[in-house]
Amino acid sequence: MKQTTVPRRSLAPEARASSHDRILGAAKDLFASKGYDNASTAAIARLAGTSESQLIKHFGSKEGLLESIFEQAWQKLNWGIRQSLQSVSSPAEKLRVLVDMTLSGFERDPQVKLLLLLEGRHISKEGRMILLTQGFLDFVHLLDGLLEEMRAAHLIRSDLHLEGVRSALMGAFEGMLRDQILSQRIRYPAHYNVKHVREIFGALLDSFLSPSDQPASGDARLQD
8 A cells, every 4th residue: 555645844933943932932922911920930931832941941030031031122122223323424313313223123022112111120139120131231332322422523512411311311212102001001191102202302302402503493303
């Protein structure tokens, strides 16, 4: 009797992915849908089709998982920003590129956006803030470098501390995006869109500019 050869089925993308990547993806899904505190390592491992021992092997703990998600997101964003800045010479335009790419990156990955803005202040057992990953610090240094370029070009008021300017810009940016999420989840009164975020952020930046570099009326620096 002639045997029939059954073609070998290719594995689904989920099956081909490494256990490390499957765990990372499952953790991002559960942290975003259930919240960090409500997502157990057992549930994450089960969703990833692996064991808790593999989770611990790769990430050490649930906190390590959250930190890895943040680190991966920041490193990806930083790489994209640096690539784009290579073709830009104006310090002010570089800052606009950084803002636009950060907004676009968050819009493309709403799970990471939610985790960074709502779970990013989680305090670990060691008492340090998980948000302060190396990737996040690299982003801060990148922004500091752009502000220093603007100061060197006499675009930012000389009487202002640049680290304070950076903190104000990042705080406003983070606060607006977080309130947007809250408006979607609990009807918090923050019914503005990405265009409004750009306009408001641009107005805030204008307040830090040197008087000679203030834009003319109606000229919004960070608008499309």
